[in-house]
Amino acid sequence: MTNKYSITLLPGDGIGPEIMAVTVDVLKVIAQQCDLEFSFQEALIGGAAIDATDTPLPTETIEKCRQSDAVLLAAIGGYKWDNLPREKRPETGLLGIRAALGLFANLRPATILPQLIDASSLKKEVVEGVDIMVVRELTGGIYFGQPKGIFTSETGEKRGINTMAYTVSEIDRIAKVAFETAQKRKGKLCSVDKANVLDVSQLWRDRLNAMASQYPDVELTHMYVDNAAMQLVRNPKQFDTIVTGNLFGDILSDAAAMLTGSIGMLPSASLGSDRPGLFEPVHGSAPDIAGQDKANPLAQVLSAAMMLRYGLNEPLAADKIEQAVLKVLDLGYRTGDIMSEGCQAVGCQG
């Protein structure tokens, strides 16, 4: 029996279309090898959508995504759209699709590959073997909290406001994903908050503690976000799974990613309670090298592997893709961003 999946592709902006094209080719090969059938449909998001439809997230795109089994996104944004009002910015499209699909759990691995360890700005002995999974809450916190805006007070002074808020159920559902993720990894879960200052963090910490008894095989610890930023730099090997809110997760997952020195390699998965999940590289749209066959497509290819593993429950196909990526590195092929001496320079298309 052939498993059939419909996949919505959101190539987006900058290098998005070219890394997506390579990834679709990889998926076609995998389909044959693993007896899967993919039907692909494209949709607009970000700058590309603004240019074509005057909105970064057309309703049609949301509909297409909702009807598919998984969404593969490349990258959004670029200088061209940087000065538009917020509701017309590419980022607003990204936040919109996360909210529309209820993608509350963002999984961001930061893994040091032995082949690329020299790319790290950290000493080899500090990063060797680093394998961190950041579980970031993605549809709550200060990204979506109300009230927000820029208001003028009675005295006529402007005041900018955002609200960082979490309800118990929002915390519990991301905590569940995090505990289960830690269970499948080394069983260590570090929850990051700022409970010494923030009430919302205190509730976060209380809930994590309350849920810990359901996961006796997971060792739960807590760390303040400032200390976590330090410890990631000082000794990243101490971490296995990290769980944190939307804003702290944005910051820490990028710091963790940069420990590897090769963010052109890092995928991510955004999951809701049901399909479809959304899968995208951690890196941006790199408008400066777009269309020059220079982009590293591997984070996008690995995002497709995450899609197979976490979104479509096809772990064998995911394994195959990940092995293929490692093999390409073992053979010494490198795009410019990860190039090093003795390797063979290649473009995005290989």
Next chain:
Amino acid sequence: MTNKYSITLLPGDGIGPEIMAVTVDVLKVIAQQCDLEFSFQEALIGGAAIDATDTPLPTETIEKCRQSDAVLLAAIGGYKWDNLPREKRPETGLLGIRAALGLFANLRPATILPQLIDASSLKKEVVEGVDIMVVRELTGGIYFGQPKGIFTSETGEKRGINTMAYTVSEIDRIAKVAFETAQKRKGKLCSVDKANVLDVSQLWRDRLNAMASQYPDVELTHMYVDNAAMQLVRNPKQFDTIVTGNLFGDILSDAAAMLTGSIGMLPSASLGSDRPGLFEPVHGSAPDIAGQDKANPLAQVLSAAMMLRYGLNEPLAADKIEQAVLKVLDLGYRTGDIMSEGCQAVGCQG
């Protein structure tokens, strides 16, 4: 003419009292050398204050601080007080004194000393010459914004809330400090925000841009906080002066501090529009090594130097202290936290 200064000492908890004692000794020597006169008075804060008075910030402490020319704080906190309700936590005392003295500008240098470069977890060529000043807003933002708390909704569900807010005047006064700081340094100011998501950041960015024309000798750039966390790891040398809000400053200044690998060396200054300023090391109270003559007192000593430079306008005395610290390192004396081969191990008292 002898300049006379009254200084309130807040030794606090853990290693606080011992590093403070060493620092007072240093100040006494400097007073003689530079023809200054210091009158010292001690006051309680943090855990020490909780134990003695049941509050982390007694009114008497605030009064003593207000009446002095400068406040020297060591460190607060410890496991012992970790599970008290928020209003009785040591941290609440620290936040309280910042607010009471109107200390809106927090200057946190992260400088790599050639003598200690091996302590960094980053490669030598990445951190060599790093010299960053983080200007962190300290009395606003999500640390103090209202409403905050844990509320129960109509459906009976708990919701934790904090508010990140800045008014134009709050932004303008920290921006002024930041531009002036950059002017005295290399003239490069990087403002860090999350303007692609947060309204409060958009107002922040707009104000920084509006003020830039008054400082034609300063080159202003903007960076998103997630990218800043990455860039600090990837290439910290690109930064000169960074200005950011309270929460982002908490996280990024700690990340920047850890680049040096020796946070036992890093001082900070917290300034209001008038005296007294407050000066404290970046590191914590290290309860595990308290009272064992193991603590590194140099961050506290360098905080006294910042006090002289930024708080009392005595740059010559500040220079002398900083030179003395470098000399101690040149002579090869090291406490345990910065010990390396071929150096001479010493305790807190030297």
